[in-house]
Amino acid sequence: METGKVDVLLGLQWGDEGKGKVVDVLTPRYDVVARFQGGPNAGHTLEFDGQKYVLRSIPSGIFQGGKVNIIGNGVVIAPDLFMEEAKDLEKSGHELKTRLRISKKAHLIMPTHRILDRAYEAAKGKDKVGTTGKGIGPTYTDKVSRNGLRVGDIIDCFEEKYAAHKERHLAMLKALDFNDFDISETEKKWMEGIEYMKQFPLVDSEHEIHNLLRSGKSILCEGAQGTMLDVDFGSYPFVTSSNTICAGACIGLGIGPNKIGDVYGIMKAYCTRVGAGPFPTELFDETGKSIRDLGHEYGAVTGRERRCGWIDLVALRYAIMINGVTKLIMMKSDVLDSFDTIKACVAYKQNGKVIDYFPYDIEHGIEPVYQEFKGWKTDMTKITNEIQFPKAFTDYIAFLERQLETPITIVSIGPDREQTIIRN
Ligand code: GDP
Ligand code: IMO
Numbered sequence: 001m002e003t004g005k006v007d008v009l010l011g012l013q014w015g016d017e018g019k020g021k022v023v024d025v026l027t028p029r030y031d032v033v034a035r036f037q038g039g040p041n042a043g044h045t046l047e048f049d050g051q052k053y054v055l056r057s058i059p060s061g062i063f064q065g066g067k068v069n070i071i072g073n074g075v076v077i078a079p080d081l082f083m084e085e086a087k088d089l090e091k092s093g094h095e096l097k098t099r100l101r102i103s104k105k106a107h108l109i110m111p112t113h114r115i116l117d118r119a120y121e122a123a124k125g126k127d128k129v130g131t132t133g134k135g136i137g138p139t140y141t142d143k144v145s146r147n148g149l150r151v152g153d154i155i156d157c158f159e160e161k162y163a164a165h166k167e168r169h170l171a172m173l174k175a176l177d178f179n180d181f182d183i184s185e186t187e188k189k190w191m192e193g194i195e196y197m198k199q200f201p202l203v204d205s206e207h208e209i210h211n212l213l214r215s216g217k218s219i220l221c222e223g224a225q226g227t228m229l230d231v232d233f234g235s236y237p238f239v240t241s242s243n244t245i246c247a248g249a250c251i252g253l254g255i256g257p258n259k260i261g262d263v264y265g266i267m268k269a270y271c272t273r274v275g276a277g278p279f280p281t282e283l284f285d286e287t288g289k290s291i292r293d294l295g296h297e298y299g300a301v302t303g304r305e306r307r308c309g310w311i312d313l314v315a316l317r318y319a320i321m322i323n324g325v326t327k328l329i330m331m332k333s334d335v336l337d338s339f340d341t342i343k344a345c346v347a348y349k350q351n352g353k354v355i356d357y358f359p360y361d362i363e364h365g366i367e368p369v370y371q372e373f374k375g376w377k378t379d380m381t382k383i384t385n386e387i388q389f390p391k392a393f394t395d396y397i398a399f400l401e402r403q404l405e406t407p408i409t410i411v412s413i414g415p416d417r418e419q420t421i422i423r424n
């Protein structure tokens, strides 16, 4: 890592690549971990000492002692869910209040945002996005339409501001003829969450970050979701409502582009997606089912089945380009340990013509072109050094590096912190 620069770690696929695990593994190298976008739609899983944790709004650097964790201005935060998550961590012995800072410019997800999320999905009918239902879209919509409520608003005369926003949302719900809700209980807990949040340092995180950088501290930015869910470059409209790409770190933390150092791009050895939308390499057969079973591919937040398919190098090349990825991290290769054959999509056939770039429309007339490999057929979950990798696996990594023109610097061979191979 370069002094005075911040490194960014982000997902290259449709989310759930294993960002939480790797941020936790990399945290000892950094002084600060900062989230820059998304909210409790994220579910970042970490495992160590036989314990499993799922983080939604709190950065994954929180378990490594003595580090500063920041929730940046680009994040949307639900006070009730935040309180639940933070109290659970405190109960399990992890002190937060001196180590976690929240940007005053982060936007608040109100209970009515979550109802609006449901109402918009219902109105879309069969075209629904399959959101996490956490109110992400409506909260970001209020932000860009200049109607949002921010963390900084909770300090003074909050009740009045809240009531005005709620009233506006209720009128919108009425216009949508959506009456199937009762927020009275949620609202009570939400207001408790507001009081709870006041116990944390509410900061101007852009100044904090620059002061930390100036004093020589090293910073890792933790992305949520993945590049294929980015609101500009993902499979629109089946995307989330924030910029999940590297530029999102500049916006969501107030960092100049010239301050970005390494960009770590994370991918699974295969591909998954949860929710609706196109997925060119999706498998509907027994192989897809095996990946789901062996990889425990069920949503960390919603428990929904994740759709599974082969790795898509066309989409990955696009994601690497958009993000300026300098280092790749490959997760969950152990899930393919028992496979006889492994496939990688190297190009698409679009209406009969082979293309090697990611086109505007991946929903219609796209057929993946695969290259096949013999599986390595070795249990890799206990390997401790890359020299122990089976040859078929080393060859496969070399193939991916050539295809993606970027080095794979970390290989993850199991969910535990220890099951991580750092490559030289
Ligand atoms: P994130 O949202 O990117 O942080 O990823 P999730 O936590 O939603 O999903 C990744 C899942 O895979 C979690 O259940 C992790 O515990 C698990 N996991 C992470 N790395 C590995 C790995 O290398 N092998 C296996 N088998 N599981 C992994
Ligand atoms: P992490 O950070 C996987 C998906 C939802 C839906 C779409 C829009 O754990 O990788 P939203 O609630 O954001 O409006 O939903 O995006 N989605 C995710 N899929 N991992 C996530 O986060 C996701 N966050 C949102 O399933 O398709």
Ligand code: MG
Pocket (backbone or CB within 6 Å): 015, 016, 017, 042, 043, 044, 045, 300
């Ligand atoms: Mg996840």
